[in-house]
Amino acid sequence: MCFGAHCSGHSTKKDTGSSHCWGPEGSGSRAPAPRGAPGGSPARAPRRSPYLSARGHVAHVLLGSAEEGYAAYHADKYDEESNPDGIINFGTSENKLCFDLMSKRVSQIAKRxxxxxxxxxxxxxxxxxxxxxxxxxxxxxxxxxxxxxxxxxxxxxxxxxxxxxxxxxxxxxxxxxxxxxxxxxxxxxxxxxxxxxxxxxxxxxxxxxxxxxxxxxxxxxxxxxxxxxxxxxxxxxxxxxxxxxxxxxxxxxxxxxxxxxxxxxxxxxxxxxxxxxxxxxxxxxxxxxxxxxxxxxxxxxxxxxxxxxxxxxxxxxxxxxxxxxxxxxxxxxxxxxxxxxxxxxxxxxxxxxxWINQVYLRANHARLKAAHTYVTDELKTLGVPFLNRNAGFFVWIDFRKYLRTGTFEEEMLLWRRFLDNKVLLSCGKAFECSEPGWFRIIFADKIHRLQLGE
Incomplete structure (x- = not known):
């Protein structure tokens, strides 16, 4: 791996992280918080539109500021046939291991x-x-x-x-x-x-x-x-x-x-x-x-x-x-x-x-465990520390030894080096981590795509 209704009476947005070092994990794009919003302010304040209220301006900035990882990934997305040298997405918290089971089951549900x-x-x-x-x-x-x-x-x-x-x-x-x-x-x-x-x-x-x-x-x-x-x-x-x-x-x-x-x-x-x-x-x-x-x-x-x-x-x-x-x-x-x-x-x-108990959960847990084992074994081989946990689609990885100055600026530089090498991760700053150098990698993907990041 590249580690070098309650609608009458009573009636998930995908997940990446935050800041520029997000992957594309939302219904729309994400961006640094504007001045006055939680999370700080961007390096330069965007122009205030004469057509928007103050609240409209905040919403415009949050949606409209291009995020580097999101834009780069969608401009050069990996595809096995049409773009085999494209960016591999290990940033979006999405389970890609059981689409076969779910697509078949959902298509079988009667429409009557x-x-x-x-x-x-x-x-x-x-x-x-x-x-x-x-x-x-x-x-x-x-x-x-x-x-x-x-x-x-x-x-x-x-x-x-x-x-x-x-x-x-x-x-x-x-x-x-x-x-x-x-x-x-x-x-x-x-x-x-x-x-x-x-x-x-x-x-x-x-x-x-x-x-x-x-x-x-x-x-x-x-x-x-x-x-x-x-x-x-x-x-x-x-x-x-x-x-x-x-x-x-x-x-x-x-x-x-x-x-x-x-x-x-x-x-x-x-x-x-x-x-x-x-x-x-x-x-x-x-x-x-x-x-x-x-x-x-x-x-x-x-x-x-x-x-x-x-x-x-x-x-x-x-x-x-x-x-x-x-x-x-x-x-x-x-x-x-x-x-x-x-x-x-x-x-x-x-x-x-x-079906949930006998088919889906059994297969999903087995596939998640196998993919998690593959990624964590690679990390152990490379001598990269990580949190070894048993839930979700992600591994929290410690890349602090690769930061020369131990700052979030260095974390961003490392994140960009991954992106330059066609691997999209989410950096710790995206999750408001207090320590520079931690990254999240998504492992819930087919082994052959995980291997492409090597």
């Missing part, structure tokens, strides 16, 4: 009545509730009336930020994290992110690199409050992107107790919950906990784009027992609804428990 059935949304919510009850190991059946469906988890982040926070308020999140969340919470809601910085050092109560502890959450919250920032919620990613960490039950309990003490909502993103590919690792869903410290402030998200390898199908679901939150998010479904054909296919897919 899926356009005319006005009860589709209710059928879908019932199927989602049953699905989450089973796979999250809920202690009691989850209720369909607590299910909301929108067109992707990015829309859910945006909706939740808007209904839980006032403009200028903030949400707490640990870094490194999937950078698309920054844009999701900011564009509509004008909500900022407050960072609890994690690093590779094992100190204090930490027992592993980049470990999230309550002490770090407390410090980040206190620092924000000292600066006059009002924090309304905490975001937890479990399994974590880009680290691949899976939180233990005791860790989840600690985080939720912390949030309860400070009256914070908790938004738990479990979009990779079925992508735990090693039998030695156990995923614990918040919905499977016997007792939630503050159920009215606990909201769990999931979508099909990652676990079912269908990034192009826009579907995300929220489970919350708080009917005020459910109704507020549902009102935004007017702008973020799931179309009838997608509702029908998702409901039929989630219902097919035998």
């Amino acid at each position: 009545n899926m356009l005319r059935n006005s009860s589709l949304v209710f059928i879908l919510r019932e199927e989602v509730a049953r699905f989450l009850t089973h796979y999250c190991k809920a202690p009691a059946p989850l209720k369909a009336e607590n299910v909301i469906v929108l067109n992707g988890c990015g829309s859910l982040f945006s909706a939740l930020a808007t209904v839980l926070c006032d403009p200028g308020e903030a949400v707490l999140i640990a870094t490194p994290f999937y950078g698309g969340i920054t844009q999701s919470v900011f564009l509509y809601g004008n909500v900022k992110l407050v960072y609890a910085y994690l690093d590779s050092k094992i100190t204090g109560t930490s027992t592993r690199p980049f470990q999230l502890t309550v002490d770090k959450l407390e410090k980040a919250l206190q620092d924000a409050q000292a600066e006059g920032v009002t924090v309304r919620a905490l975001i937890l990613l479990n399994p974590q992107n880009p680290l691949g960490d899976i939180y233990s039950l005791s860790e989840l309990q600690d985080y939720l107790e912390f949030a309860k003490r400070h009256e914070l909502h908790v938004i738990v993103d479990e979009i990779y919950m079925l992508s735990v590919f090693d039998e030695s690792a156990t995923f614990h869903s918040v919905l499977g906990m016997d007792r939630l410290p503050d159920p009215q402030r606990t909201h769990v998200m999931w979508g099909i784009s990652k676990d079912f390898a269908v990034s192009g199908i826009r579907f995300g679901t929220l489970y919350t027992e708080n009917q005020d939150v459910a109704n507020a998010v549902a009102s935004l479904c007017y702008f973020h609804g799931v179309c009838g054909p997608v509702q029908h296919k998702v409901a039929q897919l989630l219902r097919d428990r035998d």
Whole structure:
């Protein structure tokens, strides 16, 4: 490798990272945050359009500023036949290992009545509730009336930020994290992110690199409050992107107790919950906990784009027992609804428990494990350190020894050297990592394409 619906009454954007060192992992392009937006300001302020409001200008800058990796990749995309010397994309968190299984299964789903059935949304919510009850190991059946469906988890982040926070308020999140969340919470809601910085050092109560502890959450919250920032919620990613960490039950309990003490909502993103590919690792869903410290402030998200390898199908679901939150998010479904054909296919897919368990998950986990083993064995051969985790599609790699000055400028130079050699990765700055030199590589691809990066 180149390492040298809740739509009436109650009714995932692809992931790269942030800044110029993103891969193409969104519905549109991503760009550095403009002045006044979270994440800092670009090197030069773009011209203010006379046709746009201040909010319109921010949206224009976020969408319109060309990102280097995205533009380069799409100008020179690898294709086995038409462009065999093109750029190999190891930057987009997308499962390319099970398209054969999913395309066949989705094409088999009957199309009868899926356009005319006005009860589709209710059928879908019932199927989602049953699905989450089973796979999250809920202690009691989850209720369909607590299910909301929108067109992707990015829309859910945006909706939740808007209904839980006032403009200028903030949400707490640990870094490194999937950078698309920054844009999701900011564009509509004008909500900022407050960072609890994690690093590779094992100190204090930490027992592993980049470990999230309550002490770090407390410090980040206190620092924000000292600066006059009002924090309304905490975001937890479990399994974590880009680290691949899976939180233990005791860790989840600690985080939720912390949030309860400070009256914070908790938004738990479990979009990779079925992508735990090693039998030695156990995923614990918040919905499977016997007792939630503050159920009215606990909201769990999931979508099909990652676990079912269908990034192009826009579907995300929220489970919350708080009917005020459910109704507020549902009102935004007017702008973020799931179309009838997608509702029908998702409901039929989630219902097919035998196929999911006996065919899809077995094959998906085996393929993920084989691809992960291939990439990590290559890293070991090259003497490159990495976090060895068992969930998601990514490996968090330590390239710090290749940075001459240990700065983010050097990290960007290294990222460009990869790109010049036709390999697209995501650098640590894209995930607000506090230490220069960490990169994320996506391994959920066919072995022959992984080998092309060698």
